[in-house]
Amino acid sequence: MFRKYMVLLRMKYVEMFAYQLATIVWVVGAMIQPLITMIVWMNIYPQESDSFVLYFTLLILVERMTSAWDVWELDREIREGTFSYHIVRPMHPIHWAIAENIIYKGLFLAVLLPIWIIVAFFVPALQPHMDWAQWGMFVVAILLGAAIRFLFSYTCGLLGFWVTKVSAIYGVFEAVSLFFSGRIAPLSLLPPVMQEISLYLPFRYMIGFPVEIATGAVTGEAVGFGFLGSAVWVSLLLMVLGLLWRAGLKKNQAVGG
Amino acid sequence: MSIQVNHLNKHFQVHVRQAGWADAVRSLFKREYKVVEAVKDVSFSIQPGEIVGFLGPNGAGKTTTMKMLAGLLHPTSGEIKVGGYVPFEQKADFKKMMSLVMGQKSQLIWDIPPMETFLVNKAIYEIDDSVFRHTLDELTELLELEPLLTRPTRNLSLGQRMKCELAAALLHRPKVLFLDEPTIGLDVHTQEKVRQFIAKYNREHKTTILLTSHYMGDVAALCDRVIIINHGKLLYDGGLQVLAEKLTPYKLLEVRIPTVPQMSWDEYGEVVEIDEGKIILRVQRDRIPEVSAKFLQNFEVHDLNIQDPPMEEVITLAFQEESHVS
Numbered sequence: 023m024f025r026k027y028m029v030l031l032r033m034k035y036v037e038m039f040a041y042q043l044a045t046i047v048w049v050v051g052a053m054i055q056p057l058i059t060m061i062v063w064m065n066i067y068p069q070e071s072d073s074f075v076l077y078f079t080l081l082i083l084v085e086r087m088t089s090a091w092d093v094w095e096l097d098r099e100i101r102e103g104t105f106s107y108h109i110v111r112p113m114h115p116i117h118w119a120i121a122e123n124i125i126y127k128g129l130f131l132a133v134l135l136p137i138w139i140i141v142a143f144f145v146p147a148l149q150p151h152m153d154w155a156q157w158g159m160f161v162v163a164i165l166l167g168a169a170i171r172f173l174f175s176y177t178c179g180l181l182g183f184w185v186t187k188v189s190a191i192y193g194v195f196e197a198v199s200l201f202f203s204g205r206i207a208p209l210s211l212l213p214p215v216m217q218e219i220s221l222y223l224p225f226r227y228m229i230g231f232p233v234e235i236a237t238g239a240v241t242g243e244a245v246g247f248g249f250l251g252s253a254v255w256v257s258l259l260l261m262v263l264g265l266l267w268r269a270g271l272k273k274n275q276a277v278g279g
Numbered sequence: 280m281s282i283q284v285n286h287l288n289k290h291f292q293v294h295v296r297q298a299g300w301a302d303a304v305r306s307l308f309k310r311e312y313k314v315v316e317a318v319k320d321v322s323f324s325i326q327p328g329e330i331v332g333f334l335g336p337n338g339a340g341k342t343t344t345m346k347m348l349a350g351l352l353h354p355t356s357g358e359i360k361v362g363g364y365v366p367f368e369q370k371a372d373f374k375k376m377m378s379l380v381m382g383q384k385s386q387l388i389w390d391i392p393p394m395e396t397f398l399v400n401k402a403i404y405e406i407d408d409s410v411f412r413h414t415l416d417e418l419t420e421l422l423e424l425e426p427l428l429t430r431p432t433r434n435l436s437l438g439q440r441m442k443c444e445l446a447a448a449l450l451h452r453p454k455v456l457f458l459d460e461p462t463i464g465l466d467v468h469t470q471e472k473v474r475q476f477i478a479k480y481n482r483e484h485k486t487t488i489l490l491t492s493h494y495m496g497d498v499a500a501l502c503d504r505v506i507i508i509n510h511g512k513l514l515y516d517g518g519l520q521v522l523a524e525k526l527t528p529y530k531l532l533e534v535r536i537p538t539v540p541q542m543s544w545d546e547y548g549e550v551v552e553i554d555e556g557k558i559i560l561r562v563q564r565d566r567i568p569e570v571s572a573k574f575l576q577n578f579e580v581h582d583l584n585i586q587d588p589p590m591e592e593v594i595t596l597a598f599q600e601e602s603h604v605s
Contacts, residue, residue: 029398110374
C-alpha cells in the first residue's frame with residue numbers, strides 16, 4: 023500500500039503542476055474570505071484587533087488544511103461516467119482522493135508556513151502562544167478535522183449515485199457550516215444557543231475546534247469533549263461512507279459509453 | 280478464461296425529474312421513477328480465447344450487459360461467471376484478470392502524459408518491474424506509442440489516445456478483455472490499425488475478447504461469432520457466415536460484358552445496378568451456379584464476380600426481422 027501511495031502522490035504532484043494557475047488561485051484565493059471577515063471584526067471591536075488577527079490567520083491555515091473538494095470531483099466523475107474506471111480497478115477510489123488531499127495540503131503548508139514565520143517576526147500578533155501539549159493537540163485536532171471534512175465531502179459525493187447535481191446539496195451544508203465552523207466569527211461570539219448546537223454538529227470539529235485549541239479559547243475538560251466529538255463524527259462518517267459505498271455500487275448506473 | 284451468462288436481467292429505475300438547483304434538493308424528498316428493462320433474460324457462454332462480437336443498435340442493451348460482465352452494474356437477476364468469478368463481488372483478483380475499454384470514456388489522466396497513467400496502473404495492479412517493462416515495450420512497438428508517451432493526454436488525437444487507452448488496459452495482461460466501441464470516431468486507417476492490433480493480441484495471448492461495435496468492419500474482421508441483441512433480448516448467437524446465409528438467401532452477381540442489352544433480367548435475378556458494361560444482380564444462393572452458367576453461355580463475359588451482400592445489410596435485416604433470426 024505504501025508503494026501504491028508513493029506512485030499516486032507522485033502522479034498527483036505532476037498533475038498539480040499541470041494546473042499551475044488553478045493551484046496558485048487555490049492557495050491565495052483561500053485567504054480572501056477570512057481576511058475580509060477579519061477586517062470587519064477588527065472594525066467592530068478595535069481594542070481586540072490582535073486576537074482577531076491571530077484567530078483569522080489560524081483559521082486560514084486550518085481551513086486550508088481541512089479543506090475538501092471531493093464532492094465536486096465525485097459528482098462530475100459519477101455524472102460523466104468516468105468513475106467506472108475507478109470501480110474496475112483493484113483499488114478503492116478513495117485512495118486517489120486521499121493522495122490528492124495530501125499533495126495539495128502539503129503544498130499549502132510549504133508555501134504558507136515560511137511566510138508566516140517571517141511575517142510573525144514583525145507582527146507580534148501573529149505569534150501563537152502555545153506549549154508543547156497544545157501544539158500536539160492542535161495538530162491532532164487538524165488531522166481529525168481534515169478527516170471529518172474529507173469524509174463528509176466524500177460521503178456527499180457518493181450520493182451522486184442517487185442524485186445528479188449532488189453538489190447543490192453540499193452547497194447548503196457549506197452555508198450552514200460557515201456559521202457553525204467558526205469561519206464567520208469565533209464561536210464564542212455566537213448566541214449561546216448556537217454555541218450549544220455547534221457541539222453536536224460536525225462543523226465545529228472541522229475548523230473551529232483546532233483554532234480554539236491554538237488560541238487557548240478551549241481548555242481543560244472541554245478539550246477532551248472536543249476530541250470525543252471529533253472521534254464520534256469520524257467513526258460515524260466512516261460507517262455511513264462504507265454503507266453508502268456498498269449501496270451506491272448496487273445503484274450505480276455506470277452512465278455513458 | 281470463460282464467460283457464463285444465465286438468464287441475465289437488468290432493470291433500471293430511471294429517475295424522472297426536471298433539471299435545476301431547486302429540483303435537486305426537492306428530489307431528495309420526492310422522486311418519480313420509470314422502470315426500463317435494459318436486458319431481458321439473456322444467456323450465453325464464451326470459451327477461453329474466443330473473440331465474440333456483440334451487436335445491436337443504440338440502446339439495445341449490449342453496453343449494459345458488458346458493464347454487468349465487468350462488475351460495474353449489479354444485475355437485477357440472473358447469473359454471471361467470468362473466469363470463475365462473480366463480477367459484482369468486486370474481488371481484487373477478478374479485477375486483475377480483466378480489463379474494460381470504453382471508446383467514449385478515457386481512463387487516462389487527462390492533463391498529464393499517458394505514461395503517468397501507466398505507472399499508476401503498474402502500482403495498482405501490482406505489476407512486477409520486469410513484466411511491466413516487457414509488456415510496455417511490446418505494446419509500444421505494436422501500437423507505435425513511442426512519440427505519444429510523454430505528451431499530455433489532452434493533446435493527443437482521438438486515434439492516438441485510443442492506442443494509449445488500449446495499452447493502459449493491457450499492461451496487467453488481462454485474460455478477459457471487454458471492448459466497448461473501441462474504434463468509435465476513428466478514421467478508416469486507424470480503425471484498421473486498431474483491428475489488426477486486437478486480432479494479433481488475441482492470437483498471441485489467447486485473451487478472451489468481447490467486443491461491441493457499430494462498425495461492421497470491426498466485427499467482420501475480428502469475430503467469427505456474433506451475439507445480436509435488441510430491445511434487451513438475445514436475437515442470435517452463432518457464426519457470422521451462418522447468419523448471413525440465413526438472413527440474406529441471395530448473393531450479388533457482378534458481370535462485365537461489352538454491352539448490356541435492354542431486356543428483362545427476371546429469369547436471371549433482381550437487378551441492383553446496370554452500368555455501361557456492367558450489371559449487378561441479386562440472385563438466390565442456390566441458383567448462383569445455374570445463372571452463372573447462363574451468362575457464360577449467352578454473353579461474352581469478361582469478368583464474373585460473386586459477392587456476399589454487405590454485412591451492414593445483414594445486420595440491418597437482423598434488427599428488423601427479429602422473428603426470422605431466432
